[in-house]
Amino acid sequence: MASSSVVFQGFTVLPLKIEEKSTCHHYLYVKEHNIRDARDCKPKERTLFVLNVPPYCEEGHFREMFERYGTIQRIFFHSKPTSGPPTVNSSTFFPTAPVIQGYMVAYIVFKKVSSVKAITSLPYDKPLVMHKEGGQSIDTGLNKWIREYKEDVVDTAALQTEIDKYMTEYDEKIQTEIEKAKAAEGVPDEEGWVTVTKYGKNKGAPRTEAHEKALTRKEKKRRKDKELLNFYSFQMRETKREQIANLRKKFEEDKNRIALMKASRKFRPY
Structure with a gap:
């Protein structure tokens, strides 16, 4: 009995093993990339849209898994679905494109339409194998740590050349x-x-006589406004002084009146 493919919400489910001896499966979800605003880089019917791509899966792994179904022209990786091409870094030491972290989406552009049709019809019980003997290795563990450490060491000569x-x-x-x-x-x-x-x-151009007169008028007006402002400030200070003097005078009068009231008070027990 021929096995059939499993389709979930329009996506064909493809089990994936890291190695042939692996017992655990990862699952890719693939379908034909067919949207209205498809760009030239991702043509309709010839582009395979892949979801749930693990971060350790690289272009070489996709070619090993899918090139048997037809010639692959281009492979694009993105952090989320998009119709355009990925941003390319214009600098080695000052990256302008965001680094994709975690799981990704991929677009695989084939030369023929039949390649996409064949992959979306793959059976569920025959999982794909990411790493085969003699193929591209998976960068994990100590090898991955050594590679990342070497990438962190900056080549000062190359950096100076790029800056210059x-x-x-x-x-x-x-x-x-x-x-x-x-x-x-x-x-x-x-x-x-x-x-x-x-x-x-x-x-x-050099200043003309009319220009000089205009500047003189502006300067005179500025000085006059400043003098007027100072006059108003002086007037405000005098007003405040008068108010303080009146308050002090009233305070003395009230104090004298209270003293007289205390002196005229008499003790009357009955």
Whole structure:
């Protein structure tokens, strides 16, 4: 009796063993990648969408498991489903793409449509084997620790080379922007507007007599406003002083009145 595949919510369940002698299974969930906004990097019908990919599973393992069903053109790994390509690091020492940690999703692009159809029809009772004798090994244990330790040791010469290259390209970019701005300075566009930049040739026209008079008027007005502000401040101080003097005078009057009331008080036992 021929075994059949198991499908759960549109995904074909594929058991996976790390080695041939392994008794425990991991499970991959695969289906045809077919969405409306499919990009050129992940064409419809020829792309296999894989869920629950373990972090120790690499591109070489996928090729060993699935290349028997057809030619694999590209393999993409993501932290979550997406239609676009993964972000590529533009620097070795200053990564710009986030590091995928934990379980992943994968997209396997085949050359033919029949390859995806064959994988989504695989039987459930014949698990895939990730690591076979002579194939790509699984980086775990001490070997993984040694590799991560070596990756943490920075090659200072290569780092300095990358920094020098970046600074050279940056200086060239800034110089190009300066030259472009100088060339555009004073040249009107189609609507007659003239672009003014900080790199322009015209550093400012000399002041005219009218300009000097305007500056003099502004300075006089500023001084006058300052004098008026000081006058109001003096007036406020005088008002506060008068209020304090009146309070002190009233306090003395009240104190004298209380003293007179105490002196005129008489003791009357009956």
